[in-house]
Amino acid sequence: MMKQQTATNGVKSMATLLPSKHYRRMGRRLALKSLKYSTEMNISRSKDNKMFLEGENRGFFGLFLLHKLVPIMFQQSQMTQPKVHYYDFVLKDSNFTRLCSTKSMLTVNESFPGPTIRVRKGDTAIVNVHNYGRYGVTIHWHGVKQPRNPWYDGPENITQCAIRPGHNFTYVVFFTVEEGTLWWHAHSDWTRATVHGPIIILPALGTTYPFPQPYEEHTIVLGSWYKGDVMSIISEAMYTGGRPNSSDAHTINGQPGDLYPCSNQTTYRLKVKPGKTYLLRIVNAVMDEEIFFGIANHSLTVVGQDGSYLKPVTTDYISTTPGQTFDVLVTTNQDPSLYYMIASPLFDGQYTPFDNSTSTAILEYEGDYTPPSTPVFRFLPGCNDTDAAVSFSKRLRSLASKEYPIDVPKNITTRMLITTDMNHIPCPNKSCAAHGDRLASSLSNFSFVTRPTDILQAYTRNLSDIYTTDFPDAPYVIYDFTGGKGNASEYTTPATRVKMLNYGEQVEMVFQGTTIVSPESHPMHLHGYSFYVVGLGYWNFDYGSDPASFNLIDPPEVNTIMVPAKGWVAIRFVADNPGTWLMHCHLARHLIWGMSTVLMVKNGPSNDTSIRPRPSYMPSCSSS
Numbered sequence: 099m100m101k102q103q104t105a106t107n108g109v110k111s112m113a114t115l116l117p118s119k120h121y122r123r124m125g126r127r128l129a130l131k132s133l134k135y136s137t138e139m140n141i142s143r144s145k146d147n148k149m150f151l152e153g154e155n156r157g158f159f160g161l162f163l164l165h166k167l168v169p170i171m172f173q174q175s176q177m178t179q180p181k182v183h184y185y186d187f188v189l190k191d192s193n194f195t196r197l198c199s200t201k202s203m204l205t206v207n208e209s210f211p212g213p214t215i216r217v218r219k220g221d222t223a224i225v226n227v228h229n230y231g232r233y234g235v236t237i238h239w240h241g242v243k244q245p246r247n248p249w250y251d252g253p254e255n256i257t258q259c260a261i262r263p264g265h266n267f268t269y270v271v272f273f274t275v276e277e278g279t280l281w282w283h284a285h286s287d288w289t290r291a292t293v294h295g296p297i298i299i300l301p302a303l304g305t306t307y308p309f310p311q312p313y314e315e316h317t318i319v320l321g322s323w324y325k326g327d328v329m330s331i332i333s334e335a336m337y338t339g340g341r342p343n344s345s346d347a348h349t350i351n352g353q354p355g356d357l358y359p360c361s362n363q364t365t366y367r368l369k370v371k372p373g374k375t376y377l378l379r380i381v382n383a384v385m386d387e388e389i390f391f392g393i394a395n396h397s398l399t400v401v402g403q404d405g406s407y408l409k410p411v412t413t414d415y416i417s418t419t420p421g422q423t424f425d426v427l428v429t430t431n432q433d434p435s436l437y438y439m440i441a442s443p444l445f446d447g448q449y450t451p452f453d454n455s456t457s458t459a460i461l462e463y464e465g466d467y468t469p470p471s472t473p474v475f476r477f478l479p480g481c482n483d484t485d486a487a488v489s490f491s492k493r494l495r496s497l498a499s500k501e502y503p504i505d506v507p508k509n510i511t512t513r514m515l516i517t518t519d520m521n522h523i524p525c526p527n528k529s530c531a532a533h534g535d536r537l538a539s540s541l542s543n544f545s546f547v548t549r550p551t552d553i554l555q556a557y558t559r560n561l562s563d564i565y566t567t568d569f570p571d572a573p574y575v576i577y578d579f580t581g582g583k584g585n586a587s588e589y590t591t592p593a594t595r596v597k598m599l600n601y602g603e604q605v606e607m608v609f610q611g612t613t614i615v616s617p618e619s620h621p622m623h624l625h626g627y628s629f630y631v632v633g634l635g636y637w638n639f640d641y642g643s644d645p646a647s648f649n650l651i652d653p654p655e656v657n658t659i660m661v662p663a664k665g666w667v668a669i670r671f672v673a674d675n676p677g678t679w680l681m682h683c684h685l686a687r688h689l690i691w692g693m694s695t696v697l698m699v700k701n702g703p704s705n706d707t708s709i710r711p712r713p714s715y716m717p718s719c720s721s722s
């Protein structure tokens with residue numbers, strides 16, 4: 099039964115789903131009864147749907163029925179109506195060989211990177227995750243807003259507890275306003291290193307890209323390769339309090355490329371025809387470094403980021419942080435040859451080592467020519483060139499057109515100044531690896547501690563002693579953040595402090611980098627929302643002068659933004675998605691060290707502005 103459902107892509111035809119006339123008739127009756135479901139997709143409220151999805155152990159049976167019934171509902175409608183897509187993600191360990199050695203690692207459907215989810219704007223994906231691995235795992239749909247649907251957002255111990263080994267869990271993912279490229283990844287410890295894949299959201303039927311139709315589209319997933327077992331690496335680091343081992347390679351579509359040992363036979367090659375324009379959907383799934391990406395002798399035209407379109411920007415390189423996605427056009431206007439695609443790191447912290455290696459793939463022109471012995475290479479900005487990342491970021495603008503309007507909040511009701519700090523936590527008898535201390539990270543000097551019960555459940559069921567609602571609107575200690583430590587402490591306070599927001603608040607957040615322990619860039623990511631990046635600069639944010647330079651006309655709308663080392667970023671959004679939404683640095687080591695908090699957005703005045711009912715089959719939070 100498992101194989102029957104593996105990697106299904108798109109809606110199956112009714113003929114293959116319903117074996118007899120009798121079942122077809124029954125399905126139609128149920129489908130008509132559930133018509134509300136077809137438009138509202140409110141699974142827990144419908145009697146029929148309760149039958150589909152009740153109980154973790156019956157999830158598969160429920161999915162089986164969904165397979166049969168939901169497509170019929172949609173067949174009632176026109177072809178232009180949104181569709182439901184079904185996927186089975188089978189998580190298990192299998193062997194992979196890179197860099198001259200073989201290891202067993204956890205992947206989805208034995209694929210690294212994992213399978214692509216391909217939908218249109220307005221569609222829904224139903225993904226049944228079967229965990230046959232050794233660890234509890236959850237999956238996050240990065241950049242998908244999931245309106246009123248935090249139950250299926252994924253971060254472990256924030257919106258759900260882990261899917262334990264031997265269990266399964268069915269996610270329902272609503273694609274509402276996103277268009278372009280996003281991605282999915284595990285959101286439990288460091289499992290995301292090997293458990294991730296792209297999400298492609300095509301324009302709704304009857305609409306097109308805001309740029310000429312490309313000749314072909316290809317996905318480029320940037321990743322990290324560790325020779326060791328990633329969960330062992332993180333366990334050791336958490337035990338010693340020191341820095342986790344760096345990755346041994348960066349990868350492009352799962353391959354390190356020609357510059358690493360034992361790798362040149364499997365380098366990713368993209369065959370192209372001369373004189374065509376290709377759309378590259380670039381996903382940064384790297385663990386711990388920002389990445390510059392470019393193609394020798396070719397310019398890139400950036401047309402989208404994080405599932406939103408941009409005014410076209412032509413550039414020699416892009417700067418991407420873990421968590422970001424870019425849609426980029428490349429025109430094959432060079433002499434037929436072989437050209438390297440290059441991914442090299444940006445790391446501007448003070449504490450090395452980091453993975454300073456460069457991954458390559460090959461853009462291979464088709465045609466009758468003698469290929470060079472080595473593809474053409476290009477140097478990208480240096481590994482400490484924060485300016486190159488900032489100047490690229492500052493060029494990006496939303497379309498902000500009649501067809502693609504934006505709505506930047508201008509009557510701010512909640513202002514927050516949040517510092518992104520590297521810290522220490524004292525260890526008993528100075529016993530830890532970081533000069534006797536444990537390494538830590540924090541937001542406004544509170545280092546987030548996850549709890550054994552998820553925050554969303556604690557919130558909706560009024561459980562006490564799980565979290566407190568006193569995450570501050572500004573750091574308690576104000577100092578020269580980018581100048582020196584002053585009277586601020588390098589030691590941080592472990593806490594589970596969340597920020598409450600009323601439904602509909604217009605929020606402005608300024609993320610302020612600091613020099614405590616190590617000034618370095620931090621890619622901040624917010625679940626459940628995208629936000630407008632209205633300002634970006636170096637040094638201390640100045641409430642007197644910096645707001646005057648905000649872009650309130652056509653700022654980019656993204657879900658992840660790099661706060662530059664010794665700099666700041668200002669973002670704005672409307673808190674119109676009720677739920678508990680994690681906000682965190684997307685560098686893997688900073689997340690596990692506590693650089694996160696949770697935005698708890700209250701329900702609005704109606705059912706349509708309130709969190710959907712809790713699915714009855716959420717994973718248990720007990721470890722037994």
Ligand SMILES: [Cu+2]
Binds near residue numbers: 619683684693
């Ligand atoms: Cu960080």
